[in-house]
Amino acid sequence: MKITWKVWLLIIILVLSLISIFSIPPKFLEKGVVVKSVDKDSSSFSQGMRQGDIIIAVNNIRVENLEDYTQRINEAFDKNIGEERKLILNTKQSEYILFISQPPEITVSNIPSTTLNTGLDLQGGARALVKAQGKSLSNNEIQDLISITRNRLDTYGLKDISIKLVSDLQGENYMLIEIAGATPSELTELIEDQGKFEAKIGEEIVFIGGERDVSHVCRDDATCARIESCFPNQEGYSCRFSFHVSLSESAAKKHAEATSKLEINSTNPEYLTKKLDLYLDDEVFTSLFISKDLQGKETTQISVQGSGSGQTEQEALSNSKDEMNKLQTVLITGSLPYKLEIVKLDTSSPLLGEKFTQTILLAAIAAIVAVSIIIFIRYRKIKPSLLLLFTSLSEIVIILGLASLINWNLDLPSIAGIIAVIGTGVDQQIVILDESNINKVESMKQRIKRALFIVFAAFFTTLASLIPLYWAGAGLLKGFAVTTIIGITSAVLITRPAFADIIKSIGE
Numbered sequence: 208m209k210i211t212w213k214v215w216l217l218i219i220i221l222v223l224s225l226i227s228i229f230s231i232p233p234k235f236l237e238k239g240v241v242v243k244s245v246d247k248d249s250s251s252f253s254q255g256m257r258q259g260d261i262i263i264a265v266n267n268i269r270v271e272n273l274e275d276y277t278q279r280i281n282e283a284f285d286k287n288i289g290e291e292r293k294l295i296l297n298t299k300q301s302e303y304i305l306f307i308s309q310p311p312e313i314t315v316s317n318i319p320s321t322t323l324n325t326g327l328d329l330q331g332g333a334r335a336l337v338k339a340q341g342k343s344l345s346n347n348e349i350q351d352l353i354s355i356t357r358n359r360l361d362t363y364g365l366k367d368i369s370i371k372l373v374s375d376l377q378g379e380n381y382m383l384i385e386i387a388g389a390t391p392s393e394l395t396e397l398i399e400d401q402g403k404f405e406a407k408i409g410e411e412i413v414f415i416g417g418e419r420d421v422s423h424v425c426r427d428d429a430t431c432a433r434i435e436s437c438f439p440n441q442e443g444y445s446c447r448f449s450f451h452v453s454l455s456e457s458a459a460k461k462h463a464e465a466t467s468k469l470e471i472n473s474t475n476p477e478y479l480t481k482k483l484d485l486y487l488d489d490e491v492f493t494s495l496f497i498s499k500d501l502q503g504k505e506t507t508q509i510s511v512q513g514s515g516s517g518q519t520e521q522e523a524l525s526n527s528k529d530e531m532n533k534l535q536t537v538l539i540t541g542s543l544p545y546k547l548e549i550v551k552l553d554t555s556s557p558l559l560g561e562k563f564t565q566t567i568l569l570a571a572i573a574a575i576v577a578v579s580i581i582i583f584i585r586y587r588k589i590k591p592s593l594l595l596l597f598t599s600l601s602e603i604v605i606i607l608g609l610a611s612l613i614n615w616n617l618d619l620p621s622i623a624g625i626i627a628v629i630g631t632g633v634d635q636q637i638v639i640l641d642e643s644n645i646n647k648v649e650s651m652k653q654r655i656k657r658a659l660f661i662v663f664a665a666f667f668t669t670l671a672s673l674i675p676l677y678w679a680g681a682g683l684l685k686g687f688a689v690t691t692i693i694g695i696t697s698a699v700l701i702t703r704p705a706f707a708d709i710i711k712s713i714g715e
């Protein structure tokens with residue numbers, strides 16, 4: 208068989224695609240664990256550890272996978288929990304020596320065997336399509352909203368967050384939020400609460416959340432942010448928390464002006480007649496007594512208090528910590544500029560995504576093999592059948608290679624796009640086979656040329672129909688559109704001409 212430059216191009220692109228997918232050296236041969244996230248307030252972060260680092264040893268003991276890492280950390284902290292100890296984390300680039308009393312505040316996972324990025328559908332989590340309630344936002348307005356939302360979610364300590372602008376065919380702008388590992392209820396609570404914080408004395412607003420009035424909020428420091436006590440009540444248990452807040456000079460002046468108008472409480476002379484009422488989303492969540500010593504004085508330090516409850520003491524403690532974290536976040540970031548509305552909410556289990564991927568890939572391979580058998584029965588030739596099988600598998604490899612190269616996230620719509628490419632590819636290869644076996648009066652070159660004309664005509668028709676899908680459904684079908692366009696474009700430029708050349712060589 209004559210190997211033309213088109214066939215050589217296919218071979219070179221296949222090799223490059225495999226390198227793009229598995230890298231050099233191959234990722235599936237790497238040992239260790241990859242750092243997924245590092246707490247910004249941790250000693251690991253301050254020493255320079257970042258997301259993407261590969262940990263290869265703990266306390267100079269080799270780590271090959273997540274199970275090894277977990278075992279080494281458990282061994283280091285299984286006794287005398289709370290006592291400071293030395294922990295050595297060796298990465299591929301450097302060594303980190305930590306003196307800590309609890310496991311390092313980092314999240315790790317096994318090193319992926321490929322460079323492919325998977326979307327929320329396959330790795331698990333929750334996705335929300337969000338818009339401003341009763342208002343259509345411009346591109347600039349929604350970009351500001353995305354920035355504030357990302358800041359808030361980052362402050363909550365959430366990892367693996369994707370927030371982006373999407374639009375539908377009518378030009379309506381939405382915010383698409385994807386959080387790996389989150390549940391729909393958690394995502395709903397984070398998004399739909401506007402987080403408007405106001406501190407009032409009577410009807411007068413003293414300060415609000417955000418940088419303008421709040422200069423510092425104590426968090427992750429037991430000296431100024433802590434759970435004070437837990438006690439049983441009629442519904443189970445309740446835990447009280449408190450943390451210090453530093454106010455700006457303008458907010459301190461407002462506080463002084465408001466308290467100067469108050470009198471000393473006759474029944475409780477240690478305090479003033481009115482309390483400092485703290486509102487979250489227009490509802491009072493706590494009221495604080497104001498000491499008589501603060502009357503008319505500009506104070507920049509106040510203590511914010513609240514509580515969390517649960518049926519058990521542990522549940523109450525956990526809820527109290529969550530409430531304190533939520534309130535601290537609102538005070539730091541301020542309120543969202545708009546009341547948000549969730550238009551569409553989805554969730555996906557990582558186990559479901561993994562099983563679905565395995566099943567769909569096996570189904571795709573089985574379909575290709577079945578079509579190859581049918582081609583063999585139809586044409587009674589083994590070479591065209593094997594060639595069709597090889598070409599279809601080549602198209603899958605090229606799509607995945609390009610997806611890896613451009614860091615495209617593979618989600619369920621993307622997998623559907625790959626299947627669509629396989630289907631159209633088989634159809635077009637059958638057209639080439641049929642054209643090569645009919646009308647023997649014409650030369651093989653003329654027949655293949657006519658077949659490729661049909662293939663290119665079908666390509667432009669399909670491309671025209673796919674372009675609107677990029678924006679349809681507020682961008683939720685973007686994965687299908689992009690993957691299919693990549694697939695059919697690489698097919699008509701690389702695999703179809705190579706397939707046609709090989710068929711031509713076999714026919715001649």
